[in-house]
Ligand SMILES: Nc1nc2c(ncn2[C@@H]2O[C@H](COP(=O)(O)OP(=O)(O)OP(=O)(O)O)[C@@H](O)[C@H]2O)c(=O)[nH]1
């Protein structure tokens with residue numbers, strides 16, 4: 099028997115990283131009866147067939163977490179990458195990513211890359227998001243800034259590395275671990291359809307306890323998993339924090355009177371932009387529910 103972690107799954111085969119290398123494995127029927135399908139990220143026990151060195155998964159260890167999109171087990175950490183410029187930061191997208199990470203209960207870090215292009219903007223954003231209660235690091239792959247902090251955040255975690263196209267995800271990962279040799283560059287120089295459309299969910303190994311999943315985001319950023327608009331306020335850290343102070347416990351911080359959140363926005367304690375995005379997200383979820 100060998101212990102390992104599933105780093106990739108294609109067409110019924112699971113690629114299990116073990117001390118003896120990567121073993122192509124199949125899963126036993128038992129899991130199907132339990133309605134338990136092995137997932138990338140699963141820690142498993144495999145039996146080796148000496149004849150062809152293939153594996154057979156005999157046990158899936160209990161999962162710490164399970165993401166639905168992308169379907170990965172044991173992710174503990176989300177790093178959301180945005181560039182301050184080229185492409186310009188999109189806080190609407192950032193706030194949506196943050197909402198998803200909060201919803202999944204992941205430890206989250208915002209990474210503001212390309213600070214060499216606009217350091218002031220990076221500092222301003224860092225202040226806003228730290229005030230809201232998030233951890234933020236500023237990086238530049240170009241001037242080698244913040245790479246050690248990024249490495250530290252990846253250490254001993256299975257991390258989802260999310261962010262829109264062109265913000266520097268691959269460039270940063272190549273700096274963290276030169277063995278990755280991920281393709282970088284502007285979109286036109288890469289595979290035209292974008293490399294993410296052709297790739298399987300795959301964990302990249304940094305060291306034996308640290309893996310990263312390079313993904314274009316939590317798939318399409320569709321928010322249909324949120325069942326009720328009232329949930330949204332709990333996934334904005336600062337709105338959740340101050341929300342109890344409102345006149346009504348049920349306050350959605352939208353049109354209600356005596357709303358402490360609106361007071362905090364007016365006083366500049368909660369950022370205007372975050373609040374605006376919060377209202378937009380409320381709207382988006384109301385619209386999903388309506389149709
Ligand atoms: N100025 C500057 N450019 C950077 C930095 N990091 C990455 N770039 C450039 O930004 C471009 C896109 O970088 P990638 O690493 O390919 O971006 P990506 O996020 O992996 O993009 P997708 O693969 O499309 O998701 C490349 O031309 C990089 O050289 C940085 O810190 N500063």
Ligand SMILES: [Zn+2]
Nearest residue numbers: 344349351357
């Ligand atoms: Zn309120």
